Amino acid sequence: MTVQWGRGGPDLLVVLDHGAGALGAQIGDQLRSAIRDQRVRAGEHLPSTRRVAEVLGVARGTVVEAYEQLLAEGYVESAVGSGTRVATLPAGEGREPTRKSGPAPRPASRPVGIDFAYGIPDLGSVPLAEWSQAVADATKTLPTAELGDDDSAGSPHLREVVTAYHRRVRSGCADADDAVVVAGFRQGLTFTLATLARQGITRIGLENPGPREHAEIAGRAGVDAVPVDVDDDGLDVRRLRETGARAVLVTPAHQCPTGVALGPARRRELVAWADEVDGVILEDDYDAEFRYDRQPVGSLQGLSPSRVIALGSVSKTLAPAIRLGWVLAPARFVAGIVDEKRLTSRGAPGLDQEALALLMETGRFDRHLRRVRSTYRDRRDVLAAEVRLAFGAGRLHGLEAGCHALLRLPEGVSEDAVAAAAAARGVQVKPLGHYRFAPADARGPAPTPALVLGFGNVDEHRIRRGIRIIAAAVADVRGVHGHV
Ligand SMILES: Cc1ncc(COP(=O)(O)O)c(C=O)c1O
Numbered sequence: 001m002t003v004q005w006g007r008g009g010p011d012l013l014v015v016l017d018h019g020a021g022a023l024g025a026q027i028g029d030q031l032r033s034a035i036r037d038q039r040v041r042a043g044e045h046l047p048s049t050r051r052v053a054e055v056l057g058v059a060r061g062t063v064v065e066a067y068e069q070l071l072a073e074g075y076v077e078s079a080v081g082s083g084t085r086v087a088t089l090p091a092g093e094g095r096e097p098t099r100k101s102g103p104a105p106r107p108a109s110r111p112v113g114i115d116f117a118y119g120i121p122d123l124g125s126v127p128l129a130e131w132s133q134a135v136a137d138a139t140k141t142l143p144t145a146e147l148g149d150d151d152s153a154g155s156p157h158l159r160e161v162v163t164a165y166h167r168r169v170r171s172g173c174a175d176a177d178d179a180v181v182v183a184g185f186r187q188g189l190t191f192t193l194a195t196l197a198r199q200g201i202t203r204i205g206l207e208n209p210g211p212r213e214h215a216e217i218a219g220r221a222g223v224d225a226v227p228v229d230v231d232d233d234g235l236d237v238r239r240l241r242e243t244g245a246r247a248v249l250v251t252p253a254h255q256c257p258t259g260v261a262l263g264p265a266r267r268r269e270l271v272a273w274a275d276e277v278d279g280v281i282l283e284d285d286y287d288a289e290f291r292y293d294r295q296p297v298g299s300l301q302g303l304s305p306s307r308v309i310a311l312g313s314v315s316k317t318l319a320p321a322i323r324l325g326w327v328l329a330p331a332r333f334v335a336g337i338v339d340e341k342r343l344t345s346r347g348a349p350g351l352d353q354e355a356l357a358l359l360m361e362t363g364r365f366d367r368h369l370r371r372v373r374s375t376y377r378d379r380r381d382v383l384a385a386e387v388r389l390a391f392g393a394g395r396l397h398g399l400e401a402g403c404h405a406l407l408r409l410p411e412g413v414s415e416d417a418v419a420a421a422a423a424a425r426g427v428q429v430k431p432l433g434h435y436r437f438a439p440a441d442a443r444g445p446a447p448t449p450a451l452v453l454g455f456g457n458v459d460e461h462r463i464r465r466g467i468r469i470i471a472a473a474v475a476d477v478r479g480v481h482g483h484v
Pocket residue numbers: 119183184185186187211251256284286312313314315316320325
């Protein structure tokens with residue numbers, strides 16, 4: 001991408017030696033090498049001749065002459081009203097590629113038509129007008145005193161608003177003092193795990209299957225990750241007990257990636273486990289806002305505030321690019337989490353925090369959620385209908401909430417082979433095995449092959465087409481040829 005500097009062009013380093021010959025020639029030489037070295041690239045503006053003359057303290061005519069020479073040599077081009085831009089040099093004229101060795105360039109990958117990646121919201125529905133209004137309001141109304149480094153726990157206003165939201169919508173019971181604003185769930189997890197490690201909790205159970213990245217995050221924070229199997233009721237607490245862990249990370253509202261909800265008995269059992277081992281439950285309140293067929297189940301944090309650390313973010317509800325989230329923790333952990341944040345990143349962007357607080361407080365966030373919830377429900381219904389048509393009933397699981405579901409493939413079909421065949425046809429989809437930590441127990445039955453279908457950012461037309469392509473990929477793998 002070429003940077004489109006403003007009209008006058010940015011300053012460019014040119015150093016003149018007044019004892020070393022013609023100044024115009026020196027300017028020309030230095031600009032020529034800046035262009036050859038690609039310090040300024042094709043399409044970028046050079047500073048105006050007036051600006052260069054002013055900065056270097058030379059006559060404007062001297063600079064104009066140098067520019068005209070570059071124009072004649074083909075290094076730059078100029079058009080009335082748009083200043084002087086660097087021209088595209090013929091091949092071989094520019095700088096040698098800086099990387100002379102190293103890995104060979106990857107062959108151009110096939111353009112991806114449809115991507116069923118989980119965890120991406122509908123990027124076309126991000127409420128940009130409301131966000132930009134909220135940023136404008138924040139810029140106008142945030143007291144000057146708050147433009148300094150904020151309180152390391154985060155903006156008091158946002159902490160008030162987020163905890164009020166969590167109490168109202170998620171049946172939580174945290175107050176602003178229990179909240180730390182972070183740059184998304186992952187950062188919250190990193191700070192929380194580092195705090196647990198400092199307090200002697202050095203082993204955590206992670207849902208299996210689940211994002212393997214979480215084990216890496218744990219390892220870096222000095223916490224050992226142990227996989228704990230998930231069944232149709234969510235995390236198996238009996239297995240968790242066997243691990244000796246005193247912490248666990250769960251996605252109770254919509255397990256990532258199987259889509260099951262943590263059953264009511266399991267919720268109670270999990271809290272009882274935490275009491276027994278003097279442990280802590282990290283609740284990733286992932287997908288909780290998108291529940292379609294039943295009333296949402298409240299946050300575990302509301303059930304056991306002294307044992308649960310709730311982590312949330314707006315990556316799914318607004319956009320990953322906003323990169324704001326929160327950790328709601330029992331008092332004994334808050335100072336540690338704030339210290340981690342202060343020492344690694346000091347704070348979170350103050351104007352964005354204020355904008356998010358305003359967006360939530362004025363009801364625009366809730367309105368947006370109502371809108372996208374209906375989009376996702378429609379997409380989910382289309383997905384369910386299309387899968388039924390292509391694969392028969394009972395193949396799709398985890399549809400009650402969220403923006404991803406699990407497609408169970410016919411027994412004996414390799415999920416990896418299906419994903420590869422679908423990719424060859426331009427559809428990206430992840431096999432469930434991609435989320436398994438440990439190889440399935442060799443003594444038990446082989447796990448049912450399955451694919452994880454994220455549909456948040458795939459429109460209805462593409463969902464239909466994508467499922468037909470996946471069905472054709474399954475037929476390919478089984479040696480039966482279908483048509484799409
Ligand atoms: C299981 C899970 N929880 C939470 C998140 C949100 O993470 P973040 O807020 O860092 O974008 C993700 C993102 O992909 C996720 O996969």
